[in-house]
Amino acid sequence: MDSLQFEIARFLALKAAMRQRTTYQQVGEAVGWNHPNGRGLGAHLEVILHYLADKGLPPLTTILVRKGERHPHEDAMAYIREVLGDIDIESIQQEVFDFDWSLVPELLPEATKLPDGREVWLTSFWGFDPSKWGCIGFADESKRSRFLSQSKPGVLVAIYVTKGKGPEDMRGKVVGVLELSNEAGHAQNYISGDRWREKELDPDSKGKWLHAVKATRAWKVIPEDWQRVEDIFPKAYSSAHPEFIGASGVKVSADEAEKLLQLDVQEVHVYGSTQAADPTIQTLDSALTPSRAIPPPAEPYTVGETDGPKFLYILELQGDISAYLGCSPEDVEDKTIIKVGFSKSPLARKNQIQSAYPDGSFKWSVLFPSPIPDQPPYANAKIAITGEDAMKKRLVDEKARSLGGEFFLAEDWLVHKTWIAGNFAAKQAQDETETETKQT
Incomplete structure (x- = not known):
């Protein structure tokens, strides 16, 4: 295999070690491949598949899927069957996830802090504007203590807008993600003055959610990628009553967190933070990576987003x-x-x-x-x-x-x-x- 093929294989091995499927867009962003739908990657993936088969290793390319899907597209499956025969794709993917990829030095995943090691939680808001509301608020100290005891600094919290309140086009949809610290305080410390006044003048929100945890970063999901919460997080959303999810939050499983990482997002400023937000439009997975392997475009180009489909x-x-x-x-x-x-x-x-x-x-x-x-x-x-x-x-x-x-x-x-x-x-x-x- 050449250097590009090894780079692709290492990225797939990293995802496999995290027990996550990945998409053509995520592979493209990782290796600087900018064609939509992964066009042109097929030849490289076929070489990788043969390389793994020759070495008796699980077929990493079977965890490469289209956005929102669990299995490779039928076109890709045709190449996979030529090498592996008539396989059960779920079983093969599980074999890929179960294998210890640290035993293969040439495919050893590169060290990275994020996103592995993080947990993802789910809760609901009446809207999403971190520039004025830089925290998550809990109804009482016990609920906040539960969250802090079960999470670590840097935890990600997916936000969906409640189905009964908030902007109508956002209701019931996952619209943002917050990264939280472990700093606890009164909610007023993390909310802008005008937004706090508005909250306290509203009888429905006055005196609520005062036990807060400070947010450190935030990303808005681009409107084209807003999806219903039950479609992205079917298990997490059905695991508790919506009121409990909004009041206390619930953990999201690794396979459902994978869907969140595929969404295109744009980082936004968090109230009270001095850290500059990167407005680049990219997948959340790429936004969480310390340094992306995406070359800058060769042409003059001022739109704040990674290259790719436009x-x-x-x-x-x-x-x-x-x-x-x-x-x-x-x-x-x-x-x-x-x-x-x-x-x-x-x-x-x-x-x-x-x-x-x-x-x-x-x-x-x-x-x-x-x-x-x-x-x-x-x-x-x-x-x-x-x-x-x-x-x-x-x-x-x-x-x-x-x-x-x-x-x-x-x-x-x-x-x-x-x-x-x-x-x-x-x-x-x-x-x-x-x-x-x-x-x-």
């Missing part, structure tokens, strides 16, 4: 844009303020931009794509940049008013034409890249 997007500023621009309504008739760009998550990018605005009547929304597809259509940032450049060129060529950077004032018809032009250019670039890949 959406093009057009955001629209909603509100009285004549007032915003300081001109008459006639000057902006049938026009709109837009921002063009690309991202792993148009919704997260929209929220990031909106967070820089004071609360008011001007709100950004995702105009395109609508609806947002389940999977990003473009393989990487380089291809997406081609689409973004085409959108900018179309706007400039048609004399749209530049408002700086990627922001423009454009007529409605031009916005639609711009979207078409960007996707045409990106699709063309992707087709050319795939043709070149096949030829090599």
Whole structure:
């Protein structure tokens, strides 16, 4: 095997030692492989499979699955069966998990503090805004003591929004993750003044959750990856009544924690912390790794996220844009303020931009794509940049008013034409890249 194949095999061995399946995206982020769906990895995985078979070792590649799945895709299973015959995949995966990979020096997992050694817990909030609420609160001292006695500093707590309260689009969904210290104190110490006042003025929350544990880091799950709590944590969620989960928290098993690690997240600031948040959009697994093996993109690229599959997007500023621009309504008739760009998550990018605005009547929304597809259509940032450049060129060529950077004032018809032009250019670039890949 070559160095890349050994690197992939070591990563798989690390996951196996942690009794976790892994995904093509996680392998890609670990070794710097940026093509969506692992395209091109198959040849390397086949070499690894043969290498392991020749040495009489369990087949590590059987724990490599698509996001959200337990077994390899049928295409991958065809290669696996060619080497291993007609196997029971669950039994084979269990064999991989049971094997002591520390006995294979060339595949010895590299030392890492995270995420192994951590536990994951589950609890519920009425929302998720760590920048103003930097703790987890318990109803009484006994519940907090239970949590502290059963956890260690650095424990991760997955947060889902209660089904009866909170923003409607978040209810019942896992929307964030907190890393907790073992510092205990009164909740007011870890909540911003305005948010504390709001809490204490609400009869439903006044005087509640005062026994707190301080958070040290936090990540928001990108909206495209919000999932129902019972889908991500079926065992943990069904292990106790929702009221108990919200009041005391429950532990999450290793196999369910694996699903959490696959979600794309964005680190956010924690109230009271002096530590800077890394806004890179990446899997939680990668966010918890001290140093990622992802090379910086070769092209100029300012979006805070790892390379890999991308959406093009057009955001629209909603509100009285004549007032915003300081001109008459006639000057902006049938026009709109837009921002063009690309991202792993148009919704997260929209929220990031909106967070820089004071609360008011001007709100950004995702105009395109609508609806947002389940999977990003473009393989990487380089291809997406081609689409973004085409959108900018179309706007400039048609004399749209530049408002700086990627922001423009454009007529409605031009916005639609711009979207078409960007996707045409990106699709063309992707087709050319795939043709070149096949030829090599």
